[in-house]
Amino acid sequence: xxxxxxxxxxxxxxxxxxxxxxxxxxxxxxxxxxxxxxxxxxxxxxxxxxxxxxxxxxxxxxxxxxxxxxxxxxxxxxxxxxxxxxxxxxxxxxxxxxxxxxxxxxxxxxxxxxxxxxxxxxxxxxxxxxxxxxxxxxxxxxxxxxxxxxxxxxxxxxxxxxxxxxxxxxxxxxxxxxxxxxxxxxxxxxxxxxxxxxxxxxxxxxxxxxxxxxxxxxxxxxxxxxxxxxxxxxxxxxxxxxxxxxxxxxxxxxxxxxxxxxxxxxxxxxxxxxxxxxxxxxxxxxxxxxxxxxxxxxxxxxxxxxxxxxxxxxxxxxxxxxxxxxxxxxxxxxxxxxxxxxxxxxxxxxxxxxxxxxxxxxxxxxxxxxxxxxxxxxxxxxxxxxxxxxxxxxxxxxxxxxxxxxxxxxxxxxxxxxxxxxxxxxxxxxxxxxxxxxxxxxxxxxxxxxxxxxxxxxxxxxxxxxxxxxxxxxxxxxxxxxxxxxxxxxxxx
Numbered sequence: 001x002x003x004x005x006x007x008x009x010x011x012x013x014x015x016x017x018x019x020x021x022x023x024x025x026x027x028x029x030x031x032x033x034x035x036x037x038x039x040x041x042x043x044x045x046x047x048x049x050x051x052x053x054x055x056x057x058x059x060x061x062x063x064x065x066x067x068x069x070x071x072x073x074x075x076x077x078x079x080x081x082x083x084x085x086x087x088x089x090x091x092x093x094x095x096x097x098x099x100x101x102x103x104x105x106x107x108x109x110x111x112x113x114x115x116x117x118x119x120x121x122x123x124x125x126x127x128x129x130x131x132x133x134x135x136x137x138x139x140x141x142x143x144x145x146x147x148x149x150x151x152x153x154x155x156x157x158x159x160x161x162x163x164x165x166x167x168x169x170x171x172x173x174x175x176x177x178x179x180x181x182x183x184x185x186x187x188x189x190x191x192x193x194x195x196x197x198x199x200x201x202x203x204x205x206x207x208x209x210x211x212x213x214x215x216x217x218x219x220x221x222x223x224x225x226x227x228x229x230x231x232x233x234x235x236x237x238x239x240x241x242x243x244x245x246x247x248x249x250x251x252x253x254x255x256x257x258x259x260x261x262x263x264x265x266x267x268x269x270x271x272x273x274x275x276x277x278x279x280x281x282x283x284x285x286x287x288x289x290x291x292x293x294x295x296x297x298x299x300x301x302x303x304x305x306x307x308x309x310x311x312x313x314x315x316x317x318x319x320x321x322x323x324x325x326x327x328x329x330x331x332x333x334x335x336x337x338x339x340x341x342x343x344x345x346x347x348x349x350x351x352x353x354x355x356x357x358x359x360x361x362x363x364x365x366x367x368x369x370x371x372x373x374x375x376x377x378x379x380x381x382x383x384x385x386x387x388x389x390x391x392x393x394x395x396x397x398x399x400x401x402x403x404x405x406x407x408x409x410x411x412x413x414x415x416x417x418x419x420x421x422x423x424x425x426x427x428x429x430x431x432x433x434x435x436x437x438x439x440x441x442x443x444x445x446x447x448x449x450x451x452x453x454x455x456x457x458x459x460x461x462x463x464x465x466x467x468x469x470x471x472x473x474x475x476x477x478x479x480x481x482x483x484x485x486x487x488x489x490x491x492x493x
Contacts, residue, residue: 062488063100063139064398065160067118069168070176072106073161075118078126078139079436079486080147085126088152089114095134096142101162103138111181113159120154128152161186165205165241167262169220171270174208175263177220180228180241182249187228190254191216197236198244203264205240213283215261222256230254267307267343269364271322274399277365279322280304282330282343284351289330292356293318299338300346305366307342315404317363324358332356365404397431397487400443403451403464405472410451413477414439414484420459421467426487428463438484445479453477 064084065074077084097110128150132142166186167176179186199212230252234244268288269278281288301314332354336346402409422435453475457467 062486063104065104065162066121068159068161070166071173072101072163072166073118073159075116075121075157075159076100077121079488080126083124084121085124086121086154087130087158088125088128088150089116089156089158090129090150090152091131092158096130096132096139096158097160097162098134099132099136099139099142100160104162106162109164111161111184113161114156116155116157117159119157121157122154124148125150125152125154125157130158163206165202167202167206167264168223169261170263172265172268173275174203174265174268175220175261177218177223177259177261178202179223182228185226187226188223188256189232189260190227190230190252191218191258191260192231192252192254193233194260198232198234198241198260199262199264200236201234201238201241201244202262204238206264208264211264211266213263213266215263216258218257218259219261221259223259224256226250227252227254227256227259232260265308267304269304269308269322269366270325272363272365276305277322277363279320279325279361279363281325284330287328289328290325290358291334291362292329292332292354293320293360293362294333294354294356295335296362300334300336300343300362301364301366302338303336303340303343303346304364308366315365317365318360320359320361321363323361325361326358328352329354329356329358329361334362397426397429398485400446400482401425401485402446405451408449410449411446411479412455412483413450413453413475414441414481415454415475415477416456417483421455421457421464421483422485422487423459424457424461424464424467425485427461429487431487434488436486436488438486439481441480441482442484444482446482447479449473450475450477450479450482455483 062079064077064079065071066077068074076087078087092114093112094110095112097112099110101110126147128145130139130142130144132139136142161181164181166179166181167174168179170176178189180189194216195214196212197214199214201212203212228249229241230247232241232244232246234241238244263283266283268281268283269275270281272278280291282291296318297316298314299316301316303314305314330351331343332349334343334346334348336343340346401412403412417439418437419435420437422437424435426435451472452464453470455464455467455469457464461467
C-alpha cells in the first residue's frame with residue numbers, strides 16, 4: 001500500500017507550505033475537549049504537517065467517522081482523489097479499527113464492526129482487504145488492495161468504535177448516558193451508589209478532565225441490554241473506570257430505568273448551529289440554568305469560550321439570540337475583564353439573584369469562520385465573524401465557514417478560491433495547516449451578506465483577514481458561488 005500513498009502526493013504538489021511553522025501547545029489538564037481535539041486541534045506541530053520537500057514524505061489520507069452516536073465511533077470514510085469514500089469490511093477486525101482510532105488520536109483499543117453498522121455510505125469504496133497487525137501507527141502501513149479495487153457493496157462498509165466508554169443522549173458531547181464496551185457489546189452501568197467521583201473518572205477517561213456530575217435514574221434516556229456494571233465505587237482519582245471497584249461484569253440487580261449518566265462540564269452552549277455557539281447554561285446546586293444578559297459583552301463571552309477550550313475571543317449576544325432557556329436564572333450582572341480562566345472568577349450578583357426573564361438569556365459565539373452544509377463538520381461552504389465558526393458537518397472540522405463582520409455572519413465568494421485560502425481558514429480554526437478549497441456552493445448556498453471576494457492567500461497567513469481581497473462587502477457574486485473547505489487532520493511525514 002505504501003507505493004499507492006506515495007503516488008497520491010502528486011495530487012497536492014502545488015500546495016506551498018507556510019514559511020514559518022510554530023507548534024501549538026495546550027495543557028490537557030485544563031482542556032474540556034476530547035482526545036481527538038487534543039491530538040489535532042491543540043497539540044499538532046505544524047512542522048510535522050509540512051515537512052521540507054527533500055524528505056519526500058508520504059501523504060496520509062484524511063479519515064472521518066460518520067453516523068455514530070458519539071465522535072468516537074462511526075462508519076470509516078477516507079479522502080482520496082478528491083472524494084470521500086468507504087472501506088469494505090472484508091477481513092475488517094479490531095486490529096484494523098485500533099489503527100484508525102490511534103491515527104485519529106483516541107487512545108486504547110478499537111472495535112471493528114462489519115455490515116455497515118452505522119449506516120451505508122455512497123460511492124466510491126476506496127479500500128478493501130485491509131490487513132493490520134494492530135501495532136501500526138498509520139493505516140498506510142497496513143496491507144490492502146490498491147485504491148478502488150474491491151468486490152463489495154455498501155452493505156459491507158467498515159465501521160469502528162474507539163475506546164471502551166461513550167456518552168449517549170446528551171444535549172452536548174460532554175454529557176449523556178454512560179455506555180461501556182465489553183465482550184463485543186455496548187452496555188450500560190447501573191446507578192447503585194453512582195456519584196460525582198464515578199462520573200469524574202468517566203470524564204477523565206474521555207479526555208474532558210475536570211469535574212464530573214453523576215446522574216441517576218436514566219437522566220438521558222434508557223439504554224438496552226446488557227447492563228455491564230453495578231455498584232461502581234471510584235475514589236475519583238482513577239484514570240479508567242475499570243480501575244474502580246464494582247460487581248463482576250454483568251452481575252447486577254437493576255433495570256434500565258437505573259442507567260447511570262454523567263455531565264463532564266459546568267458550562268455548556270445550547271441551541272447554536274455549531275458546537276461553538278449557543279445559549280450559555282451553567283450548572284449549580286444540582287440544576288442547569290441560564291445567565292441574564294445585563295452587562296453581558298465580549299469579555300464575558302471570551303471567558304466562557306476559554307473555559308470550553310475554544311481559545312481566542314468570544315462574541316457576547318443578548319436578548320436570547322439562541323432561544324430562551326428555562327428556570328433557574330443563575331447569574332446576573334456578570335462583569336469579566338476578559339482575562340479570567342473561569343466564569344466564577346468574574347464579578348456578579350450572588351447565585352440566583354436577578355431581575356430578568358428568559359428573554360434576556362445571554363449567549364456566545366466562540367471563534368470567526370464557519371463551515372456550513374457539509375456532510376461532516378470538516379467541510380462545507382465558507383462563511384466569514386472577525387471571529388470564525390464551523391457549522392453543519394458531521395465531524396467538527398468541516399462545514400460552511402462563517403465569518404462575522406459589522407454585526408452579521410456572511411459567506412465568501414469562490415472567485416480564485418483554492419487550497420491556500422482553505423488552509424488559512426483551517427489554521428485559524430486550530431485544525432492544522434492544510435485545507436481543501438471547494439467552489440460552486442458545494443455544501444449549499446448561504447444567505448446575505450457575501451462579505452469577501454477574490455481572496456488571495458499565500459497559505460502562510462494565520463488569519464483570513466491577512467490575505468488580499470476586494471474588501472468587506474465588495475463582490476460580483478451570488479450564493480451559488482459560496483466558497484467551502486475541508487480541513488485535513490492526517491499528518492504528513
